[in-house]
Amino acid sequence: MSLTKKIVTYTLLASFTLIMMFPILYAFLISFMQGGEVLQGKLWPESFSFDNYISAFEKVPLLTYLLNSLIVSTVIMIGVLAVSSLAAFAFVFINFKGRDILFYLFISTMMIPWEAAMVPNFQTVQALGWLNSYAGLTIPFFALAFGTFLLRQQFKTIPHELYEASQVSGISRFRFFYKIALPVSKTSMVTLGIYSFLTAWNMYLWPLLVTNNEAVRTVQIGLKQMQSQEISTEWGVVMAGVVIVILPTLVLLFLGQKRLQEGLTQGAIK
Amino acid sequence: MKKVELINFQKSYDQRTQVLKGIDVIIEPGEFFVLVGPSGCGKSTMLRMIAGLESISGGDLFLGDKKANHLTPSQRDLSMVFQNYALYPHLTVEENITFGLHVKKIFKKEQKMRCEEAGEMLGLTDYMKRKPKELSGGQRQRVALARAIVTHAPLCLMDEPLSNLDAKLRARMRSEIRQIQRKLGLTMIYVTHDQTEAMTMADRMMILNGGEVQQIGKPMDIYNEPKNTFVASFMGAPPMNLIHAKVKGSSLVVDEQWLIPMSESIRAAAQLNEVTIGVRPEHIQLANDDEPGFVVVVSNVEVLGTETLITFNIGDKKQWIARWSGQWNLRIEQPLRIFIEDQHLCLFDAQTGGKLDGSQDSSFLNKEWITI
Known part of the structure; x- marks a missing residue:
């Protein structure tokens, strides 16, 4: 690459990054500003004080919300991984009548928006008495058609001979599942895990519906609460809350990135 | 076990x-x-x-x-x-x-x-x-x-x-x-x-x-x-050479060029008009002066060191391969006189491909191959 080309490329990349990152960057900067500074439309805070962060924790029980979000997201992630991988395994390795039709039916549910199923889901959760509980927040999200689809495609790349070889040596289906199929599919599992964690973390409408006390509310509702608590919104405090809320997501992404790039199926055959 | x-x-x-x-x-x-x-x-x-x-x-x-x-x-x-x-x-x-x-x-x-x-x-x-x-x-x-x-x-x-x-x-x-x-x-x-x-x-x-x-x-x-x-063509590398032959009176005629006289016994055994003849590559020999043989033209030679594979045309489309031990320096299109011992001829039914009984028994064939 010639120098001019390099300069052009990096300038373009840098400016696009800036455009993409600007909202987050600005949120970060606002989180250090006083109320007046925000309204004046300043870009840079006068001083970097953590007052906004402190008041964010004081105004709403942010720590409880964070913990709730963490619990809900982790449980959903584990649930999605368990249910999707087991379903995908059945769709790939177990022969039964109507398997493919069932699978297409299964993924066709991806075309139904979650909001359309919200009312019946709410009624079910209400009837089960799961309002204001972790169960009501998590269990409806365990069966994820996308997750099953993703893992099915991954399992399909496992050479069928591996399964046959394990059958010949008498290894049970479940042992094959957790000793061979899962480790070989680590990359996809991590991808799906991160995906479902982040989706759960960013969930807003459902927690709003099924919770009405602070003990089980999640962060996204906390943020909204901050914004609407007072007549004149203190944007600095809200943005401080936002920064706190996006931190775990970023950490997760950085941790997962390396895993995502790992290839594991090399050398299985031939 | x-x-x-x-x-x-x-x-x-x-x-x-x-x-x-x-x-x-x-x-x-x-x-x-x-x-x-x-x-x-x-x-x-x-x-x-x-x-x-x-x-x-x-x-x-x-x-x-x-x-x-x-x-x-x-x-x-x-x-x-x-x-x-x-x-x-x-x-x-x-x-x-x-x-x-x-x-x-x-x-x-x-x-x-x-x-x-x-x-x-x-x-x-x-x-x-x-x-x-x-x-x-x-x-x-x-x-x-x-x-x-x-x-x-x-x-x-x-x-x-x-x-x-x-x-x-x-x-x-x-x-x-x-x-x-x-x-x-x-x-x-x-x-x-x-x-x-x-x-x-x-x-x-x-x-x-x-x-x-x-x-x-x-x-x-x-x-x-x-x-x-x-089986004959599947086993062996190169495989057994096969060619159709017509039964005409007391002889087998290969591609209307070569005539193989038959003995009485084979005519009784095989009441057929057409048969397939099979010969293993290693059983095709170069004829000595005193042996009866027929003349073919070499179309390819592969020298493998210990042995030599000689491809030659037989009939219009068929090619046969002979395997001779040693290294043979043959020219392409060089004429060769080929000889096959009777005991090494296999006869098959031309329709079903099944082996004809008695074809290992060399007595039904006369010693001589005659070129028409």
Whole structure:
């Protein structure tokens, strides 16, 4: 690459990054500003004080919300991984009548928006008495058609001979599942895990519906609460809350990135 | 050691087309039995049915004296080596070899011992901690073999285990597999499409084509006495030379050029108008001056060092190959006088391809080949 080309490329990349990152960057900067500074439309805070962060924790029980979000997201992630991988395994390795039709039916549910199923889901959760509980927040999200689809495609790349070889040596289906199929599919599992964690973390409408006390509310509702608590919104405090809320997501992404790039199926055959 | 018996063994995927059309065979304990045939002949299907990976559509399978039609693969007490080795990519060589042994209720100590024993036998001792992707093709092959050996199953099935190796390694693994099989006294069922493998390894072999048994027997018997033209052309490299001939009066006429006088007995045996003549490449000799012969024109010469393959035209379209030992420096288009001893001629039915009885009996042919 010639120098001019390099300069052009990096300038373009840098400016696009800036455009993409600007909202987050600005949120970060606002989180250090006083109320007046925000309204004046300043870009840079006068001083970097953590007052906004402190008041964010004081105004709403942010720590409880964070913990709730963490619990809900982790449980959903584990649930999605368990249910999707087991379903995908059945769709790939177990022969039964109507398997493919069932699978297409299964993924066709991806075309139904979650909001359309919200009312019946709410009624079910209400009837089960799961309002204001972790169960009501998590269990409806365990069966994820996308997750099953993703893992099915991954399992399909496992050479069928591996399964046959394990059958010949008498290894049970479940042992094959957790000793061979899962480790070989680590990359996809991590991808799906991160995906479902982040989706759960960013969930807003459902927690709003099924919770009405602070003990089980999640962060996204906390943020909204901050914004609407007072007549004149203190944007600095809200943005401080936002920064706190996006931190775990970023950490997760950085941790997962390396895993995502790992290839594991090399050398299985031939 | 275990006897394997197939009785009217059938396979059909859609109830209409039969992949295997009723196969009967008894494989003796400790025998190295090779299934050979062109691709799509059903040999792998047959092996997978014996392994229990495919259901049996008709007939019976006996392993030992036990009927095994509905047993699961693991209940059949056998081991299997797959064409692509089927190694678990995330496990080390050692874990690959011992994986699954716990099912057979073998203690850790015994597992380790067996693993070391198998590793030593196959020269894998230095690679025990490596992953499959860090091994060469030949080493992976050995791991797959070791995995089959450690189970101590009396019956071992192999599905084209050497087809992914280069020629040199294949030759070495051939003899290694054979030695291990003899040492452990395994009953082996080995599938291959390579007739050289079949010839060199088998105690007995079965030639399959289109789901039907063509011939079962010892390699040399099959080579010397092929039952039909398919077997004749499948076994041997280069294969047996075949050509149509018409029966005219008391002679066989090949492509209206060569006349082979027949004795009375063959005319009585074969009441046919057309036959197929078969000659092995090594049985085509250069005629001495005092021997009767016929003249052909050389169209290609391949000198292999110890032997020379000479291709020549016979008839309008056919080409035959002769194999002579030594190095022959022949010109292309050089005329040669060829001679074939009567005892080396095979006659087949031109329609059915079946062998005609008595064709090994040289008495029906007169000594002389006459060029018209």
